[in-house]
Amino acid sequence: MTAATPPKSAYQQVQLRVFKILEGDVTEPASRFCEIFIASLVILNVVAIILESVPSIHEEWAQFFHFFDLFSVVVFSLEYVLRVWSYAQKFAHEGGSAWEGRKSYVFSFFGLVDFFSTVPFYLQLLFPGADLRVLRMFRLLRIFKLSRYNSAMDDMFEAIKSERDSFSSALFLLLISCLLFSSLIYIIEGHDQPEVFPSIPAAMHWFVVTIISGWGNVDPVTYPGVVLVIITQILAIALAAILTGVVSTAYTTQVSRREALYEMEIREVLADGVVTPEEEAHLRGLQAKYGMSNEQVEAIAVQVRIENEQSDQ
Numbered sequence: 001m002t003a004a005t006p007p008k009s010a011y012q013q014v015q016l017r018v019f020k021i022l023e024g025d026v027t028e029p030a031s032r033f034c035e036i037f038i039a040s041l042v043i044l045n046v047v048a049i050i051l052e053s054v055p056s057i058h059e060e061w062a063q064f065f066h067f068f069d070l071f072s073v074v075v076f077s078l079e080y081v082l083r084v085w086s087y088a089q090k091f092a093h094e095g096g097s098a099w100e101g102r103k104s105y106v107f108s109f110f111g112l113v114d115f116f117s118t119v120p121f122y123l124q125l126l127f128p129g130a131d132l133r134v135l136r137m138f139r140l141l142r143i144f145k146l147s148r149y150n151s152a153m154d155d156m157f158e159a160i161k162s163e164r165d166s167f168s169s170a171l172f173l174l175l176i177s178c179l180l181f182s183s184l185i186y187i188i189e190g191h192d193q194p195e196v197f198p199s200i201p202a203a204m205h206w207f208v209v210t211i212i213s214g215w216g217n218v219d220p221v222t223y224p225g226v227v228l229v230i231i232t233q234i235l236a237i238a239l240a241a242i243l244t245g246v247v248s249t250a251y252t253t254q255v256s257r258r259e260a261l262y263e264m265e266i267r268e269v270l271a272d273g274v275v276t277p278e279e280e281a282h283l284r285g286l287q288a289k290y291g292m293s294n295e296q297v298e299a300i301a302v303q304v305r306i307e308n309e310q311s312d313q
Contacts, residue, residue, distance in 0.1 A: 163246050186199065
């Protein structure tokens with residue numbers, strides 16, 4: 001989060017402080033407590049949803065689950081309202097409007113998660129007689145709130161985005177393979193198993209299941225069909241290996257890129273040999289944003305200091 005210029009009015013100062021606390025600003029002592037409280041409540045909610053699905057537990061603890069869900073909805077709703085309100089200060093230091101800041105949250109991934117994870121409760125109040133069991137499962141979306149306090153998911157999304165060309169090539173290969181192998185299995189096995197492969201689209205369903213699970217739940221009855229199934233299974237393993245390699249390489253590159261950016265910031269801060277409180281707070285904020293451990297930060301700082309000492313000599 002970029003440090004904002006303190007607003008003039010007391011109202012805006014309170015708004016900015018709430019924004020910093022909810023965003024995990026390291027300069028706000030209450031932000032750490034807020035993170036731990038919200039994260040703990042999310043974990044307890046997921047555990048409660050899982051236990052609630054067990055009929056015997058639900059019957060015995062139904063009232064407890066109801067009041068716990070009510071408490072959680074109140075907390076998450078208050079968090080959502082405070083975020084919408086305080087995000088008016090997100091771009092204030094850049095001259096942006098309050099609507100720009102609020103829009104950036106409301107339509108963001110986390111904003112949508114915060115909204116849809118609580119809306120089933122209010123729908124139950126509006127439609128008490130309706131069967132909303134499917135919507136109630138949206139409460140499981142609350143688990144994604146934990147991603148706000150961990151950069152792993154952001155790293156994964158950035159890694160996939162940076163390697164989109166490789167993913168596009170792999171998906172294109174998968175599409176070509178699907179058309180080819182589905183047509184071949186339809187031609188080879190269609191006459192002997194018309195109930196299983198009545199058409200090419202049905203054969204495509206077999207191909208997709210085979211690629212995902214390794215077995216399409218169909219036993220071929222011809223020798224060419226057996227060979228084709230084996231080749232398809234080998235192709236599934238190869239595609240999985242390719243995609244896994246692309247993701248792992250991109251993820252490692254993304255983590256290294258973040259360490260390089262942090263190292264660059266440290267070099268700028270230590271260039272004059274003096275670390276001001278503002279610079280220290282900025283570095284701590286980057287450390288929290290990038291999800292770096294104290295050991296990683298200390299190792300980078302030591303390396304930069306040694307290089308600066310050698311250059312001075």
